[in-house]
Amino acid sequence: MKKITLIISAMILFSCGGGNDKSNTKTVTEYELVPKDTMTKPEDGGYGFENIAESMGFETYTFTEEDYKYFGHPDAQKGGNLKFTTSRFPATFRVLGQHYNYTENYYIIGALCYESLITTHPVTLEYIPALASHWKLSEDKMTFYFRIDPDARWSDGQEVTADDVVASYDIRMDETILFPSTQVTYGKIQRPEAVSKYIVKVKSNTLNWRNMLYFGGMNILPEHYLKDLDGTAYLEEYNFKLLPGTGPYVIKDEDIVNQESYTVTRRDNWWREDHRTQKYMYNFDKVTISVVKDNPALQFEKLKKGEADAIVIRKPSIWVDETDFEAANKGWVQKRRVYSNVPAGTWGYAFNMRKWPFDNKQVRYAFSYLYDREKFNKEILYNEYTLQNSLYSGSEYENPNNNKFEFNPAKAVELLKEAGYVNRNDRGFLVHKDTKKELSFTIEVMKPVEYRVTPMQQILKEYGIDMQIKFVDSTTRWKNLMDRNFTVDFQGWGGLVYPNPETSFKSSLADQKNNNNVSGLKSERIDALLPLYDTEFDHARRVEIIQEIDGIVSDIHPSAWGLSREPPARLLFWDKFGYPDYMLTKYGGRFEDILYHWWFDSEKDRTLQNAMKNDQSLPLGDVEHTFWKDL
Helix, strand or coil: CEEECCEEECCCCCECCCECCCCCEEECCCEEECCCCCCCCHHHCCCCHHHHCHHHCCECCCCCHHHHCCCCCCCCCCCCEEEEEECCCCCCCCCCCCCCCCHHHHHHHHHHHCCCCEEECCCCCCEEECCEEEEEECCCCCEEEEEECCCCECCCCCECCHHHHHHHHHHHHCHHHCCHHHHHHHCCECCCEECCCCEEEEEECCCCCCHHHHHHHCCCCCHHHHCCCCHHHHHHHCCCCCCCCCCCEECCHHHEECCCEEEEEECCCCCCCCCCCCCCCCCCCEEEEEECCCCHHHHHHHHHCCCCCEEECCCHHHHHHCCCCHHHHCCCEEEEEECCCCCCCEEEEEECCCCCCCCCHHHHHHHHHCCCHHHHHHHCCCCCCCECCCCCCCCCCCCCCCCCCCCCHHHHHHHHHHCCEEEECCCCCEEECCCCCECEEEEEECHHHHHHHHHHHHHHHHCCCEEEEEECCHHHHHHHHHCCCCCEEEEEECCCCCCCCHHHHCHHHCCCCCCCCCCCCCCHHHHHHHHHHHHCCCHHHHHHHHHHHHHHHHHHCCEEEEEECCCCEEEEEECCEECCCCCCCCCCCCCHHHHHHCEECHHHHHHHHHHHHCCCCCCCCCCEECHHHHC
16 A cells, blocks of 8 residues: 555635635645555456446446436536534534434435445435445345445545445444444344455345345445444544545544534545536535524524525524515525425424323323414414424325314313313412322423424413423433433424334334434334335335324324424525526435535626625525426
8 A cells, every 4th residue: 555645736716605715735634545456356346347247137327417417517616615504513423323313413424424335316216326336136135235336435545345334234233332223223134244345245134125225325434443343432432523434525623613613624535526426516625514502593693794605594484574684685695495305394292101291192182282283383484384294294105094183172171181180270270180280391492492382382371281491402402302301392303205114113112212212102003014014015005004104103192293394495595606407406405405516606706796895786586496396
């Protein structure tokens, strides 16, 4: 191996949100550059494998010109420091294990710094290459193979091999990573076998149509680090620093300012940077994420002052009433509602069914009949959302027979009486006829959520229920949720293209911490349906199974589902960006797509700076962006 230091000359067009950077060189950290492996035979996955892959039963995805339209844009320019804000600092920078299931860990750290063996096409959802160039599935669908691209390299210059895949499985199956649903998911698969340096074989313990999807989609980590770590050591040593990755970005230790900010830096030595599906993506030299804890108004002000380049507006009142400031009116800041096909998800209240009072189904139902969602949507949410009655609302997976839980105080009072809450005390709250216990409990929320929860508090009080609001930061609230130290929680459930009911509803997870069975749901029938869903390769039958599960969950009612979580993305951004025609991806449709597909446009930036200097207006553009809707 030859040790080298790369000095790359580059004119950096943007820094600090598109401003000029006087430096004209970038130094890449020293690393061990492993030369191309010319010794491994093609049949073992080495160079030339693509010529014999078909004869060995392997397949890959052949891209067309139409496909390439959805992987960035040829006009994309590299450079600049994209700045945006977020409301919380990640509990960890790991991409697996305890506390990793933050959005940021999936869509920023995971997607930018690491790669999986395969991924899915952004439009068709078919498998496409990532670390693996080819794959094979046996006729009985119990065994699958991946061939790793011999060009793949870690950020420290080392080769990616089948041993990395095996080690990535092993760390997930180590129970000391303290995230039990991971073992549920990957326990369906036997320990992978490194058939050769670049070919890995995977056998299923049970037939499951998702095994290849989940195994192929897991982030791969480096064996040359993991071999010296068990799960406990991994959690401790890599809580706030990163293992080397194979993705286009790295996070340097010095760029992590605990609880304040972190920066991802684009690599100059990314192994896939010239691939046609990647060369027009990941365009920002740096992305700096600053934390503005639980204060959407301050995040909005930072955008207006130019301290952030773009923002997604989640609070409807800000979008409707406060986006007529000077920069927006003059077109310096652009305003877009971007429609996509992202599954809706929902906001609502999750009950802890392990604890009083929500261990009583009648109380859970009464709470939901007092949840006046239609009024809330009209009066405080500007009718920006739709009512949801399922985790799969708006999709083919929703059970149409689910109870709609329309506002019905009379029904709520009746159910509370049946549960033993007949009379009120001198404070005006219901007490149980036998235990004399007051129907009072606490909900922990972040301050920005207050406007959504307070109206519910007022309605409950009117009908004799005392819901005390306690303000906590997002990190504390999440920890308490994962530790099951809560009574009721206002939360959002993201929609999934492929439903995964097991990690949310499997009974064996109900009494364990750190997993998505938040409410403690247990159902023998759901437990019986889960393996049927896993082994059903017919899509129509899978839909029927999920609909039945959805109906059971609705009946047990571990949550009072409220309003859609994902309306069209409401974006504000300074008019210095270029972006593809679609703006955001079809099934992503989230703010993170900006990190992957957009770029700073030097001409637009000059035009913007001149307009601001001379107090001139720029074209506003159409607010409604309906690319995917129109298709």
